[in-house]
Amino acid sequence: MDISGSKLKANAALPPKAYVQKHTNTHQSVFHNNNISISSLASKLRGAQQAIDRKQLNQLTQSWTQQNNPTTKHISQKAVGSAKREFEKLSQQQLEIIALDPSGTFSDSEKLAAYQMWHMHDQNVQTEFKRDAVKMDSDIDAKALFKQSLDTHYEGFSSLGKLMVSNQYKEQALLQFASNITRLERDTTVGSAQSNKYYALMVEDLFGGHEPDVRSKVDGMSLSNLNTHPYEFLTKEDRNLLSEMYQYGEQNNVDFKFIHQFANDLGNYRKHNDGKLLSNFNQGHFDEHGHQLTVQFTQKDQATITDLLASDALSASSIDKGFISFITEPSTSALSHQGSFQFLQHMVEVTAETDPSIPASEFSKFHSPANVSERYIMTKSDTVVNKPEPDVVCKNGHCEVTDKGRENGVTLEQSSQDFEFSAALNSTSIDALIQQRMNAKTQQNAWYKWLANK
Structure with a gap:
């Protein structure tokens, strides 16, 4: 779908729309969908919904035109990307509330993010319609099935949803699909052979010939x-x-x-x-x-x-x-x-x-x-960000109590021979390592004795 002509495109103001009867509270409480927690986002959705409910649809579009009018010049793509991550679990109706918010509750970056996400989802829906339609035996049947699916889809739009697209939404989608059908017919004769050739090339190049x-x-x-x-x-x-x-x-x-x-x-x-x-x-x-x-x-x-x-x-x-x-x-x-x-x-x-x-x-x-x-x-x-200082630090078998450890009363009792490891120590002399853990005179464990004293 070409969204360049839609009412909410990012680089043009929303044109005034003829008066439409005040919409019902179809969207009320939609922010309870998708398990959204009681959070700042849920609160902002509630505030935007209440602002929408107080306006008529023509006033809503005028509010967008006069107050917001987001342009790519002043909107940070980084902020848009961050908003998209925050909104990734929202429904289409919730995205509509954000994109059409007349109260300033949501920023221009958030509105643009919601608008783009809404259209990406709608494009994916249309793609599924096209895939089903092209399976028909004739191009006439394919166009008819796509039109039927698109009509049903558009009729399912809410009052706010219909403000997210242009008045030529269905006409543009149908023209684009018809153009694709014509191109497919033109390329059918040589297309199959070429497709097989280049698919084989892809398998050979990426998978070594065995897909x-x-x-x-x-x-x-x-x-x-x-x-x-x-x-x-x-x-x-x-x-x-x-x-x-x-x-x-x-x-x-x-x-x-x-x-x-x-x-x-x-x-x-x-x-x-x-x-x-x-x-x-x-x-x-x-x-x-x-x-x-x-x-x-x-x-x-x-x-x-x-x-x-x-x-x-x-x-x-x-x-x-x-x-x-x-x-x-x-x-x-x-x-x-x-x-x-x-x-x-x-x-x-x-x-x-x-x-x-x-x-x-x-x-x-x-x-x-x-x-x-x-x-x-x-x-x-x-x-x-200050990381907590440990009580004891050890390096290469040598352990020392830090200043913080001494303040906490930590002591480390060990004799000079407790950590005299043989330079020739290897995997076959693990018993010697275990024996050197013990004080030869007291038979007490000298390593980390401070743990027992805490």
């Missing part, structure tokens, strides 16, 4: 799968997409290394259960001195990502939107990603059938990063 079964992403990080290559977690849809990339790469002199790295990033995403098994690095990682660490993309990559996420091509691309959201978030992917964000943007635009921002000739030769600074930037906070 493995798709591994379960749920068990991707189990002990038995730790050493399994990410390629094996690529789904059938992923592999079909990659075969199309090989066809494009061969016809446009693209270095296949770009495709390898893209496949590795996508496979790694699948292996970690679509990214769910990876933690947010920027929340709770510190260096040895207590400085909090933060990872971000390079300036070049971040500029590419910002353009990609703001482009209309994103919604029309066949590349998994969940993967794109994951790979463009530095806290989850900056340390592990191998691929080129410029190539990712290029393929998003190619699969969306839009003019690429970067020509294919730029990808004729893959250049590996010379060092980590070309892949990501690591910074540390000025403030230090």
Whole structure:
């Protein structure tokens, strides 16, 4: 779906809408769905819902136009990404409340995040309709089934949901589907043979000619799968997409290394259960001195990502939107990603059938990063989180009581011979090690005797 003409696009004001009868409280209490706890988010949802209930729909849209009008110029993509993580379990109705909030309860970054997430979900629904429709015997039947599914889908929209799309929502979707059907018919004669050829090329290049079964992403990080290559977690849809990339790469002199790295990033995403098994690095990682660490993309990559996420091509691309959201978030992917964000943007635009921002000739030769600074930037906070000082520290068999330990009355009783280990001690003389734990005269355990005295 082309959302460039929708009422809530990020780079244009919302046009006034003709008066619509005041909507009912259809959305009241929807924030109780999805097990949202009594939290600041639940409170903000409640406040935004109450503000919406006090307005007529035409006033609601005017409020957006006059007060908010978010633009990509002043909205931080980092803030949008953070909001998306916070909203990932929200329903479509809850996202509508956030995106259309007239009270200022939610920031422009949060509204844009909710708006984009709503449209990504809607695009996924349309994709399922298309997959079912193209299975029909004729293009007429395919178009009819898609229209029927789309009509039912749109009629299920709430009053707020219909404000999330343009007045031409159904017409645009139907035209795009009809265009795709026409293109498929034109390519049918040679398409099958070419598809088989490039699928075989993909299997040969990635799997050495023997395609493995798709591994379960749920068990991707189990002990038995730790050493399994990410390629094996690529789904059938992923592999079909990659075969199309090989066809494009061969016809446009693209270095296949770009495709390898893209496949590795996508496979790694699948292996970690679509990214769910990876933690947010920027929340709770510190260096040895207590400085909090933060990872971000390079300036070049971040500029590419910002353009990609703001482009209309994103919604029309066949590349998994969940993967794109994951790979463009530095806290989850900056340390592990191998691929080129410029190539990712290029393929998003190619699969969306839009003019690429970067020509294919730029990808004729893959250049590996010379060092980590070309892949990501690591910074540390000025403030230090103080770690508790231990009572006793031990190094190479020698233990000492720290100042804090002495303040706490800790003592460590040991004679000079208690820790005189033989330089020739090895795995066959473990008994000697055990014997040296004991004081030869008192037969008492000299190691950590302070524990018994506490």
